[in-house]
Amino acid sequence: MTMIYAMPGNEMFAELLIQHTGYSRAGLFLHRFPDGETRVSVDVPAKGEQAVLVCTLDRPDPKLWPLTMAAATLRELGARRVVLVAPYLAYMRQDARFHPGEAISAKLLGEWLDNTFDALVTVDPHLHRYHSLGQIYSRQVRMVHAAAELTAWIASHVERPLIVGPDEESRQWVTAVANLLCAPSVMAHKERRGDREVTVHLPELGRWLDHTPVLLDDIIASGQTLLQALRSLRAYTTAKPVCVAVHGVFADGALEALRGENAGDVVTTNSIMSETTQIDISKVVAEALMDVCSMATVTGTQQVSL
Template identity: 45%
Template sequence: MIPILFAMPGNEAFTLHLDRAISCEVGQMEMRRFPDGETYVRLQSQVHGRDVIFVCTLDHPDEKAMALYLAARTARELGARRVGLIAPYLAYMRQDARFKEGEGITSAHFAAFLSDFLDWLVTVDPHLHRHHKLNEIYSIPTKVVHAAAAIGDWIAEHVENPVIIGPDAESEQWASRVAKAVRCPYVVLEKTRKGDHEVEVSALDAAHWKGGTPVLVDDITSTAQTMIAAVAKLKEAGLPAPVCISVHPVFAGSAYQDLLDAGVAKVVSCNTITHPTNSVDVAEAIAIAAVELMSILPINT
């Protein structure tokens, strides 16, 4: 039987994009909150003996994780042969070390949590820094989709003479991939973080970049403070207003408006998290990755 795809609340539009690329059925599910805040789950489509795929991007993960857990456990209880997750954005990846005494390495804890009730996982550009591969912390098969090619296609079509700029050292892996896809130069700035809402970015020597259009590329834009600090340095260097591209547009609180107010030319993002800036579609690449991963898995993982 063909796989059945369930959209967790808020993921319906992205699931329809996937449905066009995967030969599958889109399942029906009822999910709601009881008055006391507990989650009610009912899978209205038959899952017995079938591959079940849940689609759930994991921004605001604490609000979504329990519902996902209950839905996946319900599918397994009802006889699903395998239960997988397509999570365009994978949360809890940045705390990949114990930076202060008493902290936990929550990226590993969250990985253990998901690995306990899922058979496989597909995601887009997880924030891998001290962990180099997902299988260092996930005990289930995983597949990572890189957005660089799709971002490169968008830049090639919409930006004249682009110069890719990574706002900090951690962004180099994304900036370099995008620059390679576009076949244009790139540079990476240095960042000093002074708190969750305060960062400082190194000065930029713009002598070699005159005449180019700066394109800031990063994987996650949360508070946008890193991007905003980089925008300020570009202005100081006499470069034009940049295009800002984020793989995962988290945009916590007023971050999106703050970035616009900083004086950018345009803000663009991939559709890993629904946001008005979504201009780069990664659904087809995710669908291909999911099909490839399912094809090599045993029935009982």
């Protein structure tokens, strides 16, 4: 038997997973004391069953300790395995020590995952210097890719799309979506000088002037890369570009800034729920979760991309 527990704010995504999997819903409750401490309570699992915690990890710091307590409590109360479904996985950016004394947060997150969960399901993690999550997390992993869902939305809402990658890190999503759409694509070159200091250079777009630019990326956080790409597009077209991303993290003011730069639709998946959410990835996440739960007797690292 498998029970699904939703951390606060993840109830809607958890309900979609329940609809797709047929797993049972269980209660999880947080109480915040006036001094800032948290009490975690869970419905007691039947001994030997699997417990699934659903918690997307945008703005992660206030979530990590309650999530740790929930996982430990479920295990203490008899859960045979504890699985984390984190559609967005935080702390992938700092995957090296860029300056003396810096913490390598991606590595530390992997160690925390190893010590807390038996398996992980996540969506398009922002891997840069790591080639796979298996390099930082040694247990069972399913990395879900959302390219097909992004493609379906673009096909339904954009006529004659030109898929534009705002930087080299977006290439894998741009290539996958452009191939599925049989649409043209171009890649920009980014120069970053700080968290909010970015310059984006686009190649010549003259042959695609009758197309609608679709800026495609995995994450919108500060939004600076997309902002600079939007400004560069002004030299080539008066068409309103569309911005599409897997994860809409949106630092303060980022969404407003994008809309202020004449962006058309700004669209993201429900890996993080927001006003931009239009693309549902719950079905493919549910398929990955069922695969993980059906392999409960398998030990060691199992990493598959779906």
